[in-house]
Amino acid sequence: MTPHLHIGNRNYSSWSLRPWLCLRWAGIAFDEKLIELDQPGYGAEGITAVRAVSPSGKVPALRVGATTIWDSLAIAEWAAEGGTPGALLPVDRERRAVIRAACAEMHSGFPALRRDLPMNIRRRCVATDLPEDTWRDIERVERLWSALRAANATDGPWLFGARSMADAFYLPVATRFRTYAVALSKAAQAYCETAFADAAFRDWETRVLAEPVVRFSRAPIDSLYETRD
Template sequence: MTIPILYIGNKTYSSWSMRPWLALKWGAIAFEERQIPLGGPGYGRSKIPDVLAVSPSGRVPVLHVDDMIIWDSLAICEWAAEQNPTLWPQEPAARAVARSAAAEMHAGFAALRGHYSMNLRRKAEPAKQPAGENVLADIARIDALWSELRGRFGGAGACLFGQRSIADAMFTPVATRFRSYGVALSAPAQAYADALLADPDFQDWDAAAQQEPWFMPAVDSL
């Protein structure tokens, strides 16, 4: 196998790119990273020419492994877990719950994601519009889920399932949103969010984001 290539978007804004990037790092899986800046012609319609050249969905992240193409964040995380099974909890019941949490994140929380766009350059400034009912419901569900999973499976560690897993990778961008928009959480959920943001690999990603030259007015004006 040649070294896999992970195509990602802007580190400041592309939450879906961050998730498999963290999973590959945490799984100690070697990969080359190639960045395609989002925005410009075709953006928002899955029609950015440079993205379409490498991803059949017109979206990033996408992983190329030899001649195989994996074009979705969760599918890339699953491939990573095939290389390094410690990316999921080893105990079957915990693993099933971790997969449920990761899938819930992947498929859901649209109101939260729409209202609080990821913007790593924004540090604790409330959103210009107040959070609506659906956003508040998403925050409450995530807070309850994090608190419950930490209590049931977290043990002495800081992660949801004792050691870093794909579930933590899926939720790290949410922790950045809570930080960026100053969203108040319960004490257990805040402790977990703080732990995600203290992760050294996340901090590498965040530091690179701060150096990026791109600026998306639509996101930065929220």
């Protein structure tokens, strides 16, 4: 039976993009079902259509037969275990653990970056007056990317040389830096360009750009920093 991935709006839902990329990169066939997030209950895990498919009231959720996997990291791990060997996690045990550490840091961290630079793939603006905690998050991402790129430069253009689960977890962050015109080091910018050229990401982005532009009404995602647009 083909797995169903329930996702939120492609323009905004970074948590949906991550496992979607992992499934694609792992070569796993799946159907996707989009749920509009700009609905009553948003932000309170109270959207009826989401609650019908996800016990946490949040997307993504992957339905596999009678099983529901309701978290992006768990879906990514499921894809790594059952998809093309090595597509998301390498054979080397320590390397796998470090990739998982990078994914876990994203999954459980960077609250200020998420608050002040929400994913908004189609938008371009300049973020101004960012507070100190947001800059700390940005600087940590830059340090992480630079260190990984320096260590893995000879193995390929992704964070760990070859493309891995970590790239799916940080690709939405690359789009945030682009959306809000965050200036990056040369190495970090080159990494972003690699990510933006990925065929699966381009497929997602093409679909974002083909959607009618409707401003999100239940959170100020489309109006942040508006006076400086």
